[in-house]
Amino acid sequence: MTRVLVIDDEPQIVRALVINLKARHYEVDAAHDGATALQLAAARHPDVVVLDLGLPDMDGVEVIKGLRGWTRVPILVLSARHSSDEKVEALDAGADDYVTKPFGMDELLARLRAAVRRSEPVPGGEDGVVVDTAEFTVDLAAKKVNRGGRDVRLTPTEWHLLEVLVRNTGRLVSQKQLLQEVWGPSYGTETNYLRVYMAQLRRKLEADPAHPRHFITEPGMGYRFEKGEGAHGK
Amino acid sequence: MTRVLVIDDEPQIVRALVINLKARHYEVDAAHDGATALQLAAARHPDVVVLDLGLPDMDGVEVIKGLRGWTRVPILVLSARHSSDEKVEALDAGADDYVTKPFGMDELLARLRAAVRRSEPVPGGEDGVVVDTAEFTVDLAAKKVNRGGRDVRLTPTEWHLLEVLVRNTGRLVSQKQLLQEVWGPSYGTETNYLRVYMAQLRRKLEADPAHPRHFITEPGMGYRFEKGEGAHGK
DNA sequence: GGCGGCCGTCAGAGTTCCGTCAAGGACGAC
DNA sequence: GTCGTCCTTGACGGAACTCTGACGGCCGCC
Numbered sequence: 239m240t241r242v243l244v245i246d247d248e249p250q251i252v253r254a255l256v257i258n259l260k261a262r263h264y265e266v267d268a269a270h271d272g273a274t275a276l277q278l279a280a281a282r283h284p285d286v287v288v289l290d291l292g293l294p295d296m297d298g299v300e301v302i303k304g305l306r307g308w309t310r311v312p313i314l315v316l317s318a319r320h321s322s323d324e325k326v327e328a329l330d331a332g333a334d335d336y337v338t339k340p341f342g343m344d345e346l347l348a349r350l351r352a353a354v355r356r357s358e359p360v361p362g363g364e365d366g367v368v369v370d371t372a373e374f375t376v377d378l379a380a381k382k383v384n385r386g387g388r389d390v391r392l393t394p395t396e397w398h399l400l401e402v403l404v405r406n407t408g409r410l411v412s413q414k415q416l417l418q419e420v421w422g423p424s425y426g427t428e429t430n431y432l433r434v435y436m437a438q439l440r441r442k443l444e445a446d447p448a449h450p451r452h453f454i455t456e457p458g459m460g461y462r463f464e465k466g467e468g469a470h471g472k
Numbered sequence: 473m474t475r476v477l478v479i480d481d482e483p484q485i486v487r488a489l490v491i492n493l494k495a496r497h498y499e500v501d502a503a504h505d506g507a508t509a510l511q512l513a514a515a516r517h518p519d520v521v522v523l524d525l526g527l528p529d530m531d532g533v534e535v536i537k538g539l540r541g542w543t544r545v546p547i548l549v550l551s552a553r554h555s556s557d558e559k560v561e562a563l564d565a566g567a568d569d570y571v572t573k574p575f576g577m578d579e580l581l582a583r584l585r586a587a588v589r590r591s592e593p594v595p596g597g598e599d600g601v602v603v604d605t606a607e608f609t610v611d612l613a614a615k616k617v618n619r620g621g622r623d624v625r626l627t628p629t630e631w632h633l634l635e636v637l638v639r640n641t642g643r644l645v646s647q648k649q650l651l652q653e654v655w656g657p658s659y660g661t662e663t664n665y666l667r668v669y670m671a672q673l674r675r676k677l678e679a680d681p682a683h684p685r686h687f688i689t690e691p692g693m694g695y696r697f698e699k700g701e702g703a704h705g706k
Numbered sequence: 707g708g709c710g711g712c713c714g715t716c717a718g719a720g721t722t723c724c725g726t727c728a729a730g731g732a733c734g735a736c
Numbered sequence: 737g738t739c740g741t742c743c744t745t746g747a748c749g750g751a752a753c754t755c756t757g758a759c760g761g762c763c764g765c766c
Contacts, residue, residue, distance in 0.1 A: 310590070322576040329582040334590060335569060336583075342556040348563040349570075356544070356568060356590070393742055410615035430745075433724060440725095448725090457723060457752055458628040459615065627753055663712085665755080671714060682714085691712065691763090709766080715759085723752070732743080 240354055241265040243284035245275040245301065246316065247294050251339075255288065258343055272296035276304045280422035284311060286354050288346075291317040291328065299331045306332035308418050312353035316341065369404050371452055371465050374443050376404050383443065390442050395420065399435050403453070403463035412460040436461060474588055475499045477518035479509040479535065480550065481528050485573075489522065492577055506530035510538045518545060520588050522580075525551040525562065533565045540566035546587035550575065603638050605686055606700045608677050610638050617677065624676050629654065633669050637687070637697035646694040670695060 242259055246252050247270045259266045267282050269275035272293045279287065287305065291298030302313055315333045317324060325336045335349050367379040374385040381397060383390040392400065398420045403411060413432055417425040425431075436455075440447040454462045476498045480486050486502050493500045501516050503509035506527045513521065521539065525532030536547055549567045551558060559570045569583050601612040608619040615631060617624040626634065632654045637645060647666055651659040659665075670689075674681040688696045 312590075322578045325579045326582040329586045332589075334586055336579075344556045345559045345563075345570075348560040352563045352568055355566075356546075395743070408614055408616070428744095429723080431743090433726085434744085437725060437727095455724070456615070456625075459631070629754070662755095664757090667713060667715085668755085671716095674714095689713070707766105709764105711763090711765105713760105713762080715761100717756105717758095719754105719756080721752105721754075723750105725750085726748090728746095730743105730745080733741085734739105735741100736737105736739080 239263065239265045240286065241267070241282060241284045242350070243275065243279055243282065243287045244268045245270075245272070245288065245293070246290035247271060247292065248290070251290070251316075254343070255346075258347065262347070270294075272298070272301045272304075275301055276423060279305055279309070279311070280418075283309075285357070286312045286314065286350060288314045288316060288350070289333075291315060291319065291324070299327055302328060302331040302333055304423065308415075308423055310357075312357050314346075314350060314353055369407065369465065373445050373452070376400065378404065385443060392442065393438075396435055396438055396442070399432075400439055403461060407463050407465060410456055410460050410462045414460075416460065432461070473497065473499050474520070475501070475516060475518045476584070477509065477513055477516065477521045478502045479504075479506070479522065479527070480524035481505060481526065482524070485524070485550075488577070489580075492581065496581070504528075506532075506535045506538075509535055513539055513543070513545070517543075519591070520546045520548065520584060522548045522550060522584070523567075525549060525553065525558070533561055536562060536565040536567055544591075546591050548580075548584060548587055550580075603641065603699065607679050607686070610634065612638065619677060626676065627672075629669055630672055630676070633666075634673055637695060641697050641699060644690055644694050644696045648694075650694065666695070 242264045244252055244255050244259075244266060245268075246255070249270075252268050252270070256266050256268060267278050267284065269278050270293075272295050275287075275289070275293075278284075289298060289301060293301065298315070298317070302315075305311065305313060312334045313332065315328045315336045316339060317328070317336065318339045319325075320338050328336055334353050337346055337349060367377060369376045369378070374383055374390070376383050378401060383392060383400070399416065402416060402419045413429050414426045416432060417428060421428070421431060436453060437447070440450050440453050444450045444452060451466075452464055454464055456462060476493055478486055478489050478493075478500060479502075480489070481504045483504075486504070490500050490502060501512050501518065503512050506529050509521075509523070509527075512518075523532060523535060527535065532549065532551070536549075539545065539547060546568045547566065549562045549570045550573060551562070551570065552573045553559075554572050562570055568587050571580055571583060603610045603612070608617055608624065610617050612635060617626060617634070633650065636650060636653045647663050648660045650666055651662060655662070655665060670687060671681070674684050674687050678684045678686060686698050686700070688698055690696055
């Protein structure tokens with residue numbers, strides 16, 4: 239299901255959007271200020287963001303920049319301002335689309351569909367959402383990990399961490415990036431969290447947690463998920 | 473250079489767009505009807521398409537579908553129609569954005585930039601980040617070095633140093649520049665650091681560390697990374 | 707030939723970083 | 737209220753990394 243984050247300080251607009259989106263089977267989160275929005279975005283990882291520029295606590299463009307610091311999620315800007323400069327500024331800050339109020343709900347939904355559609359992976363494309371290793375199998379779509387024919391129970395944080403690592407299979411992921419993607423953009427130095435949760439993952443998934451073969455530590459830099467032995471290319 | 477395909481049957485609009493785009497260093501192709509447009513798109517593979525819905529030979533939505541049959545190139549629709557239905561139809565057919573005439577050139581260009589931006593691969597992604605030599609392979613994105621099918625483990629400082637050298641392949645990098653980039657701006661004379669870490673890199677990566685072929689010392693000046701013998705271009 | 711500058715090598719000391727364990731607190735289910 | 741799950745936090749031993757000094761080789765210059 240597609241998850242939408244709605245950010246607006248006007249309750250009636252939020253309500254209208256929420257009703258319309260839910261009727262079309264979107265999952266909706268709502269925030270009424272920028273700080274909450276950034277927090278929610280980090281926690282919920284929406285598939286698309288609808289952002290009103292006129293927020294009480296911070297400039298809308300700052301919200302865009304805050305999001306763009308760590309995610310490429312589509313951002314659809316709402317604004318009462320018709321000025322060309324405003325639009326240019328928001329779009330160049332990283333917004334994907336700009337709709338002026340008052341807006342037609344049909345049009346907004348169509349633009350939302352367009353934004354979601356193009357951020358989807360190419361149909362029938364690339365590597366599947368299932369990653370196999372010698373010891374366990376990760377199904378990113380089903381959010382399931384199977385080991386020895388038995389499903390492994392992971393806590394939300396454990397899963398999140400695993401997901402980020404698996405999506406970057408083979409690549410080094412810096413501790414800062416991991417912290418920001420899993421715990422939110424305001425984190426970055428709490429490496430003890432990583433140590434604890436990496437240990438949990440290893441305990442649950444590695445054959446020999448003391449000598450991990452899949453969750454590799456790169457001291458001073460970060461962690462890396464490796465599928466298996468042979469470095470047979472992709 | 474970014475290539476734009478402009479499709480419109482009104483000469484003055486085409487001219488205005490072409491002038492503005494070329495002034496901003498876009499490469500521009502233009503078509504006055506749908507058939508030519510589809511042909512040009514196939515031949516030139518533009519990075520973004522600007523499409524007027526009112527064409528003489530075919531419906532604009534058909535053009536969108538024709539393009540979407542084989543490409544995900546961003547399509548920015550221009551139209552004189554303000555009707556919500558028109559917008560929804562075009563967007564759902566596969567358009568990425570919809571701008572109503574008359575439009576502000578600044579806004580159009582900003583939307584164009586946004587469309588191009590999000591279709592770009594993630595910065596620092598894909599090609600250009602893998603450097604091959606006879607003995608080893610450096611993947612700058614994954615922060616990985618492979619030698620003889622086996623991953624080589626590098627410490628953070630070793631990586632940093634290697635990275636600076638590889639990003640300047642073939643060029644001489646002064647000792648001061650290396651020290652400042654790796655150890656920070658307040659360094660510049662501690663050449664002993666360089667000697668130690670350069671030795672580590674050679675030991676880990678060179679076939680014969682005593683006679684380096686890739687990490688070349690330029691006495692009194694700095695160091696240079698070379699890919700290999702044969703000066704076969706990239 | 708002696709000397710000094712520059713570089714490569716090596717090994718040890720000091721520091722940072724990581725894995726592990728365990729306890730405390732927040733939160734929701736019952 | 738009570739329980740269980742999960743997240744956070746602190747402490748500690750050990751591993752990994754960085755820094756440092758010493759030594760020797762090479763080369764050009766006096």
